[in-house]
Amino acid sequence: MDFDFTDEQNMVRDGISRLIREQYDWDTRRGVIASESGWRPELWAQLAELGMLAAPFSEEDGGFGGATEAMIIMEEFGKGLAVEPFIPSVVCAGGFLKHGGSTAQREEYIGGIISGEMIFAFAYAEPRGRYDLANLETTAKADGSNYVLNGHKAVVIGAPWATHFVVTARTSGGQTDKDGVSVFIVAKDAQGVSTRDYATVDGRRASEVYFENVKLSGDALIGEAGNGLPLIEKVVDEATAATCAEAVGAMKVTNETTLDYSRQRKQFGVPIGSFQVLQHRMADMLMEYEQSVSMCYLATIKLDEDAATRKKNVSAAKVRIGQAGRFIGQSAIQTHGGMGMTDELAVGSYFKRLSIIEGEFGSVDHHMRRHIALTAA
Amino acid sequence: MNLEFTEEEKAFRAEVREFIENNYPQNIGTRGVQDEMSREDMLAWHKILGKKGWSVPAWPKEYGGTDWTPTQRYIWSEENARKNTVMPLPFGVAMVGPVIYTFGNEEQKAQHLPGIRSGDVWWCQGYSEPGAGSDLASLKTSAVRDGDDYILNGQKTWTTLAQHADWGFFLCRTDPDAPKPQMGISFILVDMNTPGIEVRPIKLIDGGYEVNEVWLTDVRVPATNLIGEENKGWTYAKFLLAHERSGIAGVARSKRGVEQLKEIAASEMLDGKPLIEDMGFATKISQLEIDLSALEITELRTLAGEQAGKGPGPESSLLKVKGTEIQQRLTELTLEAVGYYGAPDFRSFPDDGSNDFPIGPDYAHHAAPTYFNMRKTSIYGGSNEIQRNIITKMILGL
Numbered sequence: 001m002d003f004d005f006t007d008e009q010n011m012v013r014d015g016i017s018r019l020i021r022e023q024y025d026w027d028t029r030r031g032v033i034a035s036e037s038g039w040r041p042e043l044w045a046q047l048a049e050l051g052m053l054a055a056p057f058s059e060e061d062g063g064f065g066g067a068t069e070a071m072i073i074m075e076e077f078g079k080g081l082a083v084e085p086f087i088p089s090v091v092c093a094g095g096f097l098k099h100g101g102s103t104a105q106r107e108e109y110i111g112g113i114i115s116g117e118m119i120f121a122f123a124y125a126e127p128r129g130r131y132d133l134a135n136l137e138t139t140a141k142a143d144g145s146n147y148v149l150n151g152h153k154a155v156v157i158g159a160p161w162a163t164h165f166v167v168t169a170r171t172s173g174g175q176t177d178k179d180g181v182s183v184f185i186v187a188k189d190a191q192g193v194s195t196r197d198y199a200t201v202d203g204r205r206a207s208e209v210y211f212e213n214v215k216l217s218g219d220a221l222i223g224e225a226g227n228g229l230p231l232i233e234k235v236v237d238e239a240t241a242a243t244c245a246e247a248v249g250a251m252k253v254t255n256e257t258t259l260d261y262s263r264q265r266k267q268f269g270v271p272i273g274s275f276q277v278l279q280h281r282m283a284d285m286l287m288e289y290e291q292s293v294s295m296c297y298l299a300t301i302k303l304d305e306d307a308a309t310r311k312k313n314v315s316a317a318k319v320r321i322g323q324a325g326r327f328i329g330q331s332a333i334q335t336h337g338g339m340g341m342t343d344e345l346a347v348g349s350y351f352k353r354l355s356i357i358e359g360e361f362g363s364v365d366h367h368m369r370r371h372i373a374l375t376a377a
Numbered sequence: 378m379n380l381e382f383t384e385e386e387k388a389f390r391a392e393v394r395e396f397i398e399n400n401y402p403q404n405i406g407t408r409g410v411q412d413e414m415s416r417e418d419m420l421a422w423h424k425i426l427g428k429k430g431w432s433v434p435a436w437p438k439e440y441g442g443t444d445w446t447p448t449q450r451y452i453w454s455e456e457n458a459r460k461n462t463v464m465p466l467p468f469g470v471a472m473v474g475p476v477i478y479t480f481g482n483e484e485q486k487a488q489h490l491p492g493i494r495s496g497d498v499w500w501c502q503g504y505s506e507p508g509a510g511s512d513l514a515s516l517k518t519s520a521v522r523d524g525d526d527y528i529l530n531g532q533k534t535w536t537t538l539a540q541h542a543d544w545g546f547f548l549c550r551t552d553p554d555a556p557k558p559q560m561g562i563s564f565i566l567v568d569m570n571t572p573g574i575e576v577r578p579i580k581l582i583d584g585g586y587e588v589n590e591v592w593l594t595d596v597r598v599p600a601t602n603l604i605g606e607e608n609k610g611w612t613y614a615k616f617l618l619a620h621e622r623s624g625i626a627g628v629a630r631s632k633r634g635v636e637q638l639k640e641i642a643a644s645e646m647l648d649g650k651p652l653i654e655d656m657g658f659a660t661k662i663s664q665l666e667i668d669l670s671a672l673e674i675t676e677l678r679t680l681a682g683e684q685a686g687k688g689p690g691p692e693s694s695l696l697k698v699k700g701t702e703i704q705q706r707l708t709e710l711t712l713e714a715v716g717y718y719g720a721p722d723f724r725s726f727p728d729d730g731s732n733d734f735p736i737g738p739d740y741a742h743h744a745a746p747t748y749f750n751m752r753k754t755s756i757y758g759g760s761n762e763i764q765r766n767i768i769t770k771m772i773l774g775l
Contacts, residue, residue, distance in 0.1 A: 002378065263775070280765045282769070283772075286768060286773065291672070297678075301378060301379060316667040319664075319667050376639070376653050376654070
C-alpha cells in the first residue's frame with residue numbers, strides 16, 4: 001500500500017504544472033475564454049509535443065501510462081481551470097478506443113489523438129435522458145453493413161473544437177433498454193451533422209449536435225453492436241474519476257485563495273482571518289478538500305477492478321467530491337464577501353467551475369442512487 | 378499508488394486473525410454500555426496480549442513494542458474490530474506509557490512500564506477540572522513541594538473508569554505565579570490508594586457510570602513521581618494528546634458498525650418492506666459509508682506518511698473530527714432505525730427470568746444509551762472545536 005507517484009508520474013505533474021503556471025495565468029485565461037475560438041489550439045499542440053496527450057495510453061498504443069496519469073493531468077488542469085478538451089478527447093474517445101476499438105480503429109485514431117491533430121468530443125447526453133446512459137432517442141438503423149444515424153445530443157463539451165465525435169445511439173430495443181446501445185465514431189464534417197455552438201457558464205464551449213440521416217460505415221462501430229452499455233459505463237467512470245481530479249485541483253486553489261484573502265482583508269481593524277467563525281469554516285474547507293483527495297485516489301485506484309467495485313467507488317467519490325465542491329465553492333464566495341460576487345476575482349470562476357462539475361457525469365443524487373443499488377444488500 | 382497489501386502483510390493478517398480466533402475469551406461481554414462490564418472482563422484480552430507481547434504494539438521495541446509497521450498496526454485494529462474485541466484501555470498503553478518512556482527516568486520506566494504492558498495496573502487520567510475543560514491550562518489543582526513530597530489539593534473531573542484505577546497521571550499547578558498558565562504545570566503520577574483521594578461516580582445521560590469526580594485533599598505524593606521537569610508538564614500533556622488522537626478515527630470499528638446498522642435496517646420494516654429499501658434511509662446509510670471510505674483513505678494516507686517517517690502531526694485533528702462525527706452518526710441512525718423500541722430503558726426491564734415476551738428486539742436495547750453516550754466523542758480528547766483551532770493554527774497558519 002502506498003500513495004507515492006513514480007518518477008515518471010512526477011515528471012508529468014511537473015511538466016503540466018509548469019505549463020499551466022507559466023502560460024495559463026488568470027488574465028490569460030480570461031482572454032482565452034472571451035476570444036472567438038474560446039480555447040488555445042497552440043497550447044494543445046504544446047501538450048501533444050510534451051507527450052501529455054499520450055499519458056493515459058499504454059505503450060502498445062503509443063503512450064506510457066493509464067488512469068493515474070490522467071488524474072495527475074486533470075488535477076493540474078483544475079488548478080488553472082484550463083478549458084482544453086483533455087477529458088472528451090483523450091479520456092473519453094481514447095478510452096473507447098483503448099477498451100473497445102479494433103486494431104484498425106486504434107491505428108487510425110489513437111495516433112491522431114496523441115498528436116493533437118484529431119480532437120474528439122463525446123456526444124452521449126440527450127435533452128430528455130438526464131444521467132441515464134441507456135436512455136437514448138438517438139438511433140442508428142442498420143442498413144446492410146452500414147448505419148443511418150438520427151438524433152440530437154445535448155451540451156456536447158468541446159464540440160466546437162472537435163474534428164470527430166464519439167456518439168452513443170440505439171441500434172435496437174426500447175428507449176431505456178440496457179441492450180441495444182451502440183457506440184460510433186462520426187466525423188464532424190460528415191454529411192448530415194450540424195451544431196449550434198455556445199459558451200458555458202464556466203468558461204468552456206459546447207454544442208447541441210444534430211444528426212440527420214448521417215450515413216456511417218460498419219467500421220464506425222466501436223465494440224459490439226447492441227452491447228455498448230458496459231463499455232460506455234466503464235469509459236464514463238474513467239471520465240468521472242478524471243473530473244473528480246479536476247475538482248480536487250480547483251478546490252485546492254479555491255482554498256488557498258480564500259485563505260490568502262482572509263489574511264489581507266481587514267475589517268474592525270484586523271484581518272478577517274483572525275475571526276474564529278471564519279477560521280473554523282476554513283478548517284472545514286480544508287477537511288473537505290483532504291477527504292476529496294482521498295476519494296479521488298480511491299476512485300482512480302479502483303478503475304481497473306470488476307465493474308461493481310469500480311462503480312461503487314467512482315460513485316462514492318463523485319458524491320463526496322460533489323458535496324465538497326459545493327461547500328468549498330459557496331464558502332469561498334461567502335468569505336470573500338462582496339468581492340466574491342464580482343467578475344474581477346478568480347474565486348468566482350473556481351466557484352462556477354465547481355458548481356458545473358457537480359452535474360457532470362451524474363449529480364450527487366444520481367451517484368448516491370447508484371451507490372445504494374450496489375451496496376444496500 | 379496502490380491499495381494492495383503485500384504478501385507479508387497478508388500473512389500477518391492471517392497470523393493475527395488466527396491468534397484472535399484461538400485466544401479471544403468467549404465468556405466476556407462487549408463494551409459499549411460500559412458499566413456493565415467487570416474490571417476482570419475489561420482486562421481479560423489485555424492480559425492475554427501482554428503475555429503474547431502484543432499489548433503495546435506502537436511502543437518502541439526496547440520498551441516491549443512489536444516493531445510492527447503502521448500498516449500492520451492498522452491490520453491489527455481491523456482484525457480486532459472484526460471480532461469486536463475489548464481492546465486494552467488507552468490510559469496506560471496509549472497515554473501515560475508513551476509519556477513515561479519518552480520523558481520519564483529509568484526508575485519510573487522500570488516501575489511502571491511492565492504493569493502497563495501486562496494489564497495488571499489500571500491507569501486513569503487526571504486532566505480536566507470543573508473550571509478547566511477546553512481551557513485545560515487554566516487548571517487549579519495544586520501540588521506544593523514539602524520536603525521529598527508534593528502535597529496535592531483540588532478536584533479533577535470526567536475521570537474515565539477511575540473507579541477501577543490503581544494509578545493516575547495528574548496535571549497539577551506547581552507555579553501559580555508563572556507568566557503564562559501553561560508554564561506552571563507539572564505532570565505527576567499518583568497511586569490511587571494514597572490517603573486523601575476520593576473517587577465519586579458521575580451518572581451520565583446514558584444511565585451509566587463511566588466517569589468520576591476525583592477529589593484530592595492533602596494527598597502526599599513522593600516527589601520522585603514527577604515526570605520530567607517541574608513546570609514542564611504542559612509539554613508532556615500536549616505530547617500525550619497528540620498520541621491520543623492517532624488511531625482515534627476508529628475506522629475499523631465504524632465499518633463493523635455500518636454492517637450492524639445494515640442488518641438492523643434489513644430487519645426493521647417500513648410499509649411492508651425492509652427499511653433498508655427505503656430511499657430516504659438508504660441514502661443516509663450510503664452517505665455514512667461514503668464518508669467512512671473517505672476517512673479510511675485519509676487515515677491510510679496518514680499511515681503511509683508515518684511509514685515514511687513523518688510523525689502524527691496536526692492531520693490527526695482531522696481524523697479525530699471526522700472519525701467522531703461518523704461514530705456519532707452511526708449511533709444516531711441506529712436509534713432512528715429501531716423506531717419505537719428505542720424508548721424502553723433496558724435497565725428497568727422486569728427481571729423475572731422469562732424470555733417469553735421479549736421487550737423489542739435485542740439490538741434495540743442499547744440503541745438509545747449508546748447514542749447518548751457517544752455524544753462524548755466530539756467533546757473528549759480536545760473538543761472538535763478545539764481540533765478546528767489546532768487545524769487553523771498548525772495547518773492554515775492563521
